Amino acid sequence: STLKFGNANGLSMSSSARQQTVLCNESLMLEKLPACGKSFEEMMKKVDSKKWCNLTEFIMYYDNFTQCTEREANNASCFWPNPLAEGFITGIHKQFFSNCSSEKVHWEDPPDEILITLILIPVMLTCAMITLVVWCSKRSDILV
Template sequence: THTHTHTYTHTLTHTHACYHEFTQCTEKGAVRIHCYWPNPLVEGYIIRIHKHFFSNCSLDRVVWLDPPEEKLLALILVPVFLTLAMIALVVWCSKRSDLLG
C-alpha cells in the first residue's frame, strides 16, 4: 500500500502542477487580451477540455514487477563483492602497515 500511496501522491502532485501551469497560462492570456480573471468562459473551456480528455480516467494501479533474474542477481552480488573487496583491502593495508612500521 505504501508504493500505491507514493504513486498516487506523485500522480496527484504532477496533475496539480500541470493544472497550476495551465491556470497561470490562461490567466496571463486573459490579462493580455484585457479580460478579467477569473473568467466564466475560460473556466467553461477548461471544464470542456477536462471532460473531453479525462472523461475515461481509470484508477489502474501500477504493477511492480521484479527485474529479470540476471539483473536481480547482479544488483545483489555487485554490492556484496564490493563489500568483500573493501574488507580485503582494509585487512591487506593494515597488515602492510604492521610490516612497514
C-alpha cells in the first residue's frame, strides 16, 4: 500500500512519486578523484612518453581513468561530467598531453608538369570517348 499525503489544494500524492533531493557531495568527490589520477599516472608509466600523443597506445588506460572519475562522481551523488570533475580531467590532460597539438597539414599544389598532366589526361580521354561515340553512331549500318 502507498502512503497518501495531502497538499494545500486537497490533492493527494503517493510517497513513491515524491523524490528526495540528493545533493552532490563535492568535497567527497574532490577527495576521491586524485586516486583516479594516480592510477592513470601509474598506467601511463608503462607507455613511452614519446607515444603519449598516440591515443591507440593508451586508450584502455584512459577508458579506465574516465570510468573511475565517473564512478567517484556518482558515489558522491554528483552528475558526471560536472565542472569540478572536468577541471580535474583538464589538469590530467595538461600533465600528460600538453605537448600534443593538432598540427594542420599545409597543402601545396603539385609541380606544374604533374598538375597539367593530371588535368589533360581526363580531358583527352573525354574527347576520345566522344569521338568514338560519334564515329560509332555514324557507322551504325556496319555494327548492326
